[in-house]
Amino acid sequence: MKIGKVVGSVWATRKAQCLQGQTFLVVQSEGEQIVAADQVGAGVGDRVLLATGTVASRYCMDAPVDAAVVAIVDGKEGQ
Amino acid sequence: MKIGKVVGSVWATRKAQCLQGQTFLVVQSEGEQIVAADQVGAGVGDRVLLATGTVASRYCMDAPVDAAVVAIVDGKEGQ
Amino acid sequence: MKIGKVVGSVWATRKAQCLQGQTFLVVQSEGEQIVAADQVGAGVGDRVLLATGTVASRYCMDAPVDAAVVAIVDGKEGQ
């Protein structure tokens, strides 16, 4: 997974029907911005773990998303 | 997902049979161009969310595509 | 998908048995070379659409390939 920081959110009215009710956060991770579905209640400023790919979709009830916030990081040890 | 901007489209007559009827948009996203199947009716100039990988294929009835427009972005909050 | 240009081909006698009969094209796409299975009859000089990942394998009857030519591009509109 990538570690990133939530820096904002996006919203969309015209979208795939199965995306209704999903919250989309903008996560900054090592120089790139990723939009991820959130199901753990993260907010701007939180450090989060992102899972990407089919894994994220499965976690979000098979919605057509390829990135999901799966954890809010409390601490990091090491370099 | 990636956020990108629709900058054009491509067409092809010789293609995988299961791609008949798909619309292909060219999306510019952080310095790279991605061709994505569109099923939400996006057009040139729209800001869109792209899902990539197997997720995109499943969303497009298992067609051999690895990127799909899943939403047209109305707004973005934050940095 | 990526847009690329076919610049050559590769051949191999020692390979996974399920790769017998596959044609492998070398496709140049935004600075990198990708070897892709071809099932639409593309040739050197053609501009093509590449699907990558599990999607490509499924399109090639579950052969162990992670890139496939799925269309020959006739035209591109926009920037």
Added chain:
Amino acid sequence: MKIGKVVGSVWATRKAQCLQGQTFLVVQSEGEQIVAADQVGAGVGDRVLLATGTVASRYCMDAPVDAAVVAIVDGKEGQ
């Protein structure tokens, strides 16, 4: 797979329920940091092999993770 070096760990209390009990290591690999689930008992300083994507999730009982430590490298021969 990627070869990397374990440089630390992360912890999280608010997370996907199916991540309970997973250990997350921070692995440095060719200039990027990846957070990977560990099931082989690796520790800081170990050189490890990482599997990524759906493969990692399946190895971790379908948990929403996209990277897993699958081996601790004892030796490497060649350049």
Added chain:
Amino acid sequence: MKIGKVVGSVWATRKAQCLQGQTFLVVQSEGEQIVAADQVGAGVGDRVLLATGTVASRYCMDAPVDAAVVAIVDGKEGQ
């Protein structure tokens, strides 16, 4: 697929149980090193085709690997 050159191998005693018996080669491909399971009998100096992702795992009897050597390249035509 990527074309790469086998430059070495790695070995590991502590690893996922389902990795027993797999041979791991280090393949250099366009500036990055990838560790790939080998089932075609490649050796140091060989030019090979790599399949990555879930495709590689399926080819290796669902072992937790995300890269596999699927062919030894005999020749390459074109640029």
